[in-house]
Amino acid sequence: MIKFEHVGLRYGIGPEVLSDINLTLEPGAFRFLSGASGAGKTSLMSLLYLGRKPTRGLMTIFGKNVGQQSRKQLSLMRQNIGVVFQDYRLLNHMSAFDNVALPLRIQGQSEVEIKKNVEELLDWVDLGEYKNALPSTLSGGQQQRISIARAVITRPRLLLADEPTGNLDDNIGFRLMTLFDQLHKMGTTVIIASHNVALMDKFDHDRLILDKGKLSVHQPTSWIAEKMSGIFH
Amino acid sequence: MDKILRLLGLKKDRFLGIATAKRRYDLPLDRNAGNKFVKILVGLMTVLLMLSLSGAFALSGLAERWSSGLEGKASVEIPAKDINGILLPQEDIKTATQKIALMLEDDKTIETVTVLSEAEIIALISPWLGDDIDTQTTPFPGIISLTFYKQADINKAALITNIQHIAPQARLDTHESWLNDVLRLTNSLRFAAYVIVLVIGLTTIVAIAGAVRARLSAYKEDLELLHLMGAQDNYIARQLQRHTMILALQGSFLGFVFGLILLGIMAWLLSSKDLTLIPEFTLDGGQKIILFLIPIIISVMAMGTARLTVLRTLKQLP
Numbered sequence A: 001m002i003k004f005e006h007v008g009l010r011y012g013i014g015p016e017v018l019s020d021i022n023l024t025l026e027p028g029a030f031r032f033l034s035g036a037s038g039a040g041k042t043s044l045m046s047l048l049y050l051g052r053k054p055t056r057g058l059m060t061i062f063g064k065n066v067g068q069q070s071r072k073q074l075s076l077m078r079q080n081i082g083v084v085f086q087d088y089r090l091l092n093h094m095s096a097f098d099n100v101a102l103p104l105r106i107q108g109q110s111e112v113e114i115k116k117n118v119e120e121l122l123d124w125v126d127l128g129e130y131k132n133a134l135p136s137t138l139s140g141g142q143q144q145r146i147s148i149a150r151a152v153i154t155r156p157r158l159l160l161a162d163e164p165t166g167n168l169d170d171n172i173g174f175r176l177m178t179l180f181d182q183l184h185k186m187g188t189t190v191i192i193a194s195h196n197v198a199l200m201d202k203f204d205h206d207r208l209i210l211d212k213g214k215l216s217v218h219q220p221t222s223w224i225a226e227k228m229s230g231i232f233h
Numbered sequence B: 001m002d003k004i005l006r007l008l009g010l011k012k013d014r015f016l017g018i019a020t021a022k023r024r025y026d027l028p029l030d031r032n033a034g035n036k037f038v039k040i041l042v043g044l045m046t047v048l049l050m051l052s053l054s055g056a057f058a059l060s061g062l063a064e065r066w067s068s069g070l071e072g073k074a075s076v077e078i079p080a081k082d083i084n085g086i087l088l089p090q091e092d093i094k095t096a097t098q099k100i101a102l103m104l105e106d107d108k109t110i111e112t113v114t115v116l117s118e119a120e121i122i123a124l125i126s127p128w129l130g131d132d133i134d135t136q137t138t139p140f141p142g143i144i145s146l147t148f149y150k151q152a153d154i155n156k157a158a159l160i161t162n163i164q165h166i167a168p169q170a171r172l173d174t175h176e177s178w179l180n181d182v183l184r185l186t187n188s189l190r191f192a193a194y195v196i197v198l199v200i201g202l203t204t205i206v207a208i209a210g211a212v213r214a215r216l217s218a219y220k221e222d223l224e225l226l227h228l229m230g231a232q233d234n235y236i237a238r239q240l241q242r243h244t245m246i247l248a249l250q251g252s253f254l255g256f257v258f259g260l261i262l263l264g265i266m267a268w269l270l271s272s273k274d275l276t277l278i279p280e281f282t283l284d285g286g287q288k289i290i291l292f293l294i295p296i297i298i299s300v301m302a303m304g305t306a307r308l309t310v311l312r313t314l315k316q317l318p
């Protein structure tokens, strides 16, 4: 499904912000991506949503070598990737409804289907009554929920969320994690970048840990074992 | 009717920038100061194109009419003074003129021979000598106007020899050198007019490309977002090219109306004077069609330019 082999990324002529990333994810995996601010979480996400080309290494997504895909194939791959950006990236001239409907319209779905699905999902994230509101009139948390709805409306094969619970209170944050969990159970591969340890602890998923551009994998059991051993010694 | 008003920009296009089932713009294209720029630019370019093209067409007609009007025509002048500058009696001139006319009438290549009467000659020279010419004292030249058969094989040298055999001071004028000068002048003017047409066309393309590029950089983030959602280049280009086409149609239609009014005024100014040298300002059917097509051609050009510019900008995204 996803395979990184010796992937590196640098911005311009700067140092490598990601170096020698090796990663294999089976279809339907659920991973947290944790790491301090500036560790490269957002940069790794941008490689995953095909917003950037790696400066070295081999990237395979949906079983396809990304470097060998045509422009058209790349955009079709992007249609199968849902992204919750750290800064939401809503279109400010469009209503909440139109923002959420956008990926469906890009994929050419019928307006009847769009209306039904978008309204249902907006209700689900508690924004049903704000469907005609412009994003600038909504709170940070509400904007974030729109961006989450927009990312999942197409039922993507790969869902990437960059600090999706950053602006949400724990209750709604937990509910959204449950939504991601449901999508995961339907077969979606999910990667969530977060530094909210308390929230991650509530779910039993492997963690990818980024530290200064290097990636390592921790399984919850060993994670807990480590903590425990720390307590006992 | 609503649709027409909207296309002309007299009614706000509610489709611009507002999401509806069919005509949707993902970028806030309607809220941009650049719209007015594109409209005005295209309008002005339409007027300039119409004027320069009609100028080129009119010059073509002029050159054609001048050459066909004078082609095959010549005149013979028998001056009142002989080659030594000595004034000849009026009777001698008249006799020589008659003789030459008879000789010319026998020539196989010449169709008509007309000896100009005294009154006609006075009419011709009065602009230079004034109206009160004393026909008794002023020596009169003889003038014969003639036309050759079309496609006749004219032997000009032999003709001159024959004429000067009768009156050594007589001259044959085929208007050739004068006509050539005029034709060269109108041809270079026409060339200049076509160059102007070309320059205006290129200017329009460059300016529209600039306007579209400015717009794209204003919406850079939104554009990138659409790209990341899997929008294909064509999907994005279609929106900008449709938008540009509507603006260009609005601008060029207003420019077209204004251009027609200007051309009408010019045609009226030219026809209301008694100008014998400048033929009437008229256009043939094909030329009229081209003029009427200008707004459409310019709008399609604007659309194509917008499309190419968008596609080129999008190629910079991975």
Ligand SMILES: Nc1ncnc2c1ncn2[C@@H]1O[C@H](COP(=O)(O)OP(=O)(O)O)[C@@H](O)[C@H]1O
Residues within 6 Å of the ligand: A011, A017, A035, A036, A037, A038, A039, A040, A041, A042, A043, A044
């Ligand atoms: N667009 C960019 N241009 C240049 N440097 C960048 C850019 N984005 C991020 N960086 C740098 O890359 C490093 C990793 O940043 P980022 O991926 O945003 O980390 P995180 O999301 O974990 O906080 C940081 O040092 C940051 O300054």
Ligand SMILES: [Mg+2]
Residues within 6 Å of the ligand: A041, A042, A043, A086, A162
């Ligand atoms: Mg980040």
